[in-house]
Amino acid sequence: MLQSQLFAKTKKEHIAEAETISHQLLLRxxxxxxxxxxxxxxxxxxxxxxxKIENIIRQELNKINAQEISMSVLQPRNLWQETGRWDTxxxxxxxxxxxxxxxxxxxxxxxxxxxxxxxxRLRSYQDFPxxxxxxxxxxxxxxxxxxxxxxxxxxxxxxxxxxHTTKADLNDYYKKVIGAYxxxxxxxxxxxxxxxxxxxxxxxxxxxxxxxxxxxxxxxxLVCEKCQLAMNTELxxxxxxxxxxxxxxxxxxxxxxxxxKLGTKYSTVMNAVFADEKGEAQLIExxxxxxxxxxxxATVVEASHDDRGIIWPKEIAPFDAHLLALFGKNxxxxxxxQKCDTVYQELQEAGIDVLYDDRQNISAGAKFAEADxxxxxVRLVVSEKTGDRIEFKKRDQQKTELITINxxxxxx
RNA sequence: CGGGGAUUAGCGUAGUGGCUUAACGCGCCUGCUUUGGGAGCAGGAGACCGUGAGUUCAAAUCUCACAUCCCCGACCA
Numbered sequence: 402m403l404q405s406q407l408f409a410k411t412k413k414e415h416i417a418e419a420e421t422i423s424h425q426l427l428l429r430x431x432x433x434x435x436x437x438x439x440x441x442x443x444x445x446x447x448x449x450x451x452x453k454i455e456n457i458i459r460q461e462l463n464k465i466n467a468q469e470i471s472m473s474v475l476q477p478r479n480l481w482q483e484t485g486r487w488d489t490x491x492x493x494x495x496x497x498x499x500x501x502x503x504x505x506x507x508x509x510x511x512x513x514x515x516x517x518x519x520x521x522r523l524r525s526y527q528d529f530p531x532x533x534x535x536x537x538x539x540x541x542x543x544x545x546x547x548x549x550x551x552x553x554x555x556x557x558x559x560x561x562x563x564x565h566t567t568k569a570d571l572n573d574y575y576k577k578v579i580g581a582y583x584x585x586x587x588x589x590x591x592x593x594x595x596x597x598x599x600x601x602x603x604x605x606x607x608x609x610x611x612x613x614x615x616x617x618x619x620x621x622x623l624v625c626e627k628c629q630l631a632m633n634t635e636l637x638x639x640x641x642x643x644x645x646x647x648x649x650x651x652x653x654x655x656x657x658x659x660x661x662k663l664g665t666k667y668s669t670v671m672n673a674v675f676a677d678e679k680g681e682a683q684l685i686e687x688x689x690x691x692x693x694x695x696x697x698x699a700t701v702v703e704a705s706h707d708d709r710g711i712i713w714p715k716e717i718a719p720f721d722a723h724l725l726a727l728f729g730k731n732x733x734x735x736x737x738x739q740k741c742d743t744v745y746q747e748l749q750e751a752g753i754d755v756l757y758d759d760r761q762n763i764s765a766g767a768k769f770a771e772a773d774x775x776x777x778x779v780r781l782v783v784s785e786k787t788g789d790r791i792e793f794k795k796r797d798q799q800k801t802e803l804i805t806i807n808x809x810x811x812x813x
Numbered sequence: 814c815g816g817g818g819a820u821u822a823g824c825g826u827a828g829u830g831g832c833u834u835a836a837c838g839c840g841c842c843u844g845c846u847u848u849g850g851g852a853g854c855a856g857g858a859g860a861c862c863g864u865g866a867g868u869u870c871a872a873a874u875c876u877c878a879c880a881u882c883c884c885c886g887a888c889c890a
Binding site for chain 2 (some may be wrong): 727
């Protein structure tokens with residue numbers, strides 16, 4: 402991608418409304434654009450990151466045999482009345498009427514929808530287990546949106562639902578999902594812990610929150626030094642882990658995901674049953690699992706930045722490399738241009754996704770500052786100083802090295 | 814929803830009854846110049862001062878209402 406054509410204008414100055422670091426940097430880097438309180442559009446840089454996170458989630462969920470679907474955002478009132486959540490879910494639904502005065506809601510989550518979908522199709526124990534997920538826009542009428550992407554009223558969520566014939570099978574899959582979440586967090590460069598949590602208005606017998614460790618996080622948790630378990634500070638004054646007796650230390654965190662064992666909560670009220678081996682009706686055991694994509698993205702920024710800007714982990718960076726052309730006064734700038742074009746082309750042919758800062762009238766300092774702000778993990782410079790070589794620098798390191806194009810190819 | 818704050822050009826701000834033709838910095842446009850850490854000079858465009866009422870000889874400035882945004886509370890992905 403040529404930066405001269407990229408739809409992004411970074412901002413040099415501080416943005417007053419954004420007090421949270423991730424909000425500030427995502428706005429300054431022009432990853433997102435605010436439309437309303439708690440409602441954001443994703444611009445090319447931000448959407449690239451978002452898509453990479455999506456794909457990591459897809460890969461990890463596909464590994465545990467989940468199938469991707471996409472349910473409608475528009476949801477009918479009657480399903481929500483079956484579970485009694487039409488008026489009680491918190492945060493409340495965004496509700497409206499269609500032209501026939503029929504009441505609808507924008508989906509904040511899909512337990513009702515998917516339970517309805519599944520009860521109509523899964524009739525026999527032989528149809529189980531089943532794992533379905535989607536990555537889709539969700540709407541929640543929050544009391545108040547806060548901290549940029551950390552709490553919005555519209556956001557993309559991965560929501561996975563599992564259906565089982567027995568509690569034991571649910572428990573097994575629940576563990577697999579936790580494993581998938583761990584992989585997702587690791588690939589997104591996040592340090593995380595799990596806490597046992599209250600189930601809120603989703604309900605169910607057991608649930609865990611996935612907490613990413615970030616110094617600027619709002620939640621305070623006590624983390625075990627040995628295992629990856631943690632507890633909310635409100636839940637107790639304990640000094641040692643109840644599982645392994647190791648010491649607990651207080652850290653700050655952000656909740657990026659949740660896993661719930663729903664059990665038969667929804668199948669009971671919505672009469673979702675299957676025929677067992679004896680032909681007798683049994684309630685479906687369910688689990689549901691969610692990750693907020695925008696929040697995860699903002700959390701990565703909270704956890705990975707310096708005073709110059711964002712430091713994207715490799716797997717979710719908007720580009721693999723940022724190539725800067727610095728046009729000097731003494732050399733023929735056509736020369737630099739040609740060299741840079743060649744490097745750009747060769748990297749592209751090798752399948753490396755490059756943002757190429759080809760802009761003519763931008764100073765070297767401005768290009769460096771902008772590159773640091775955007776946070777692509779690898780910076781490449783071609784200038785009169787680099788001769789027939791290319792300067793290579795990682796965003797999270799200070800040192801630079803001059804290397805040949807062949808050496809450069811081996812870096813990726 | 815309760816409490817607090819804000820609203821002046823794309824962004825950040827100053828101006829708090831008449832001295833204002835609404836100013837400054839960033840950004841934007843033109844030209845020249847410049848290119849290793851958000852360059853320089855010169856010129857230029859861009860604002861019904863959030864909306865509506867009111868007070869006053871006179872309102873960006875005072876009053877009231879409304880809207881929007883931010884922060885704290887609550888809840889969450």
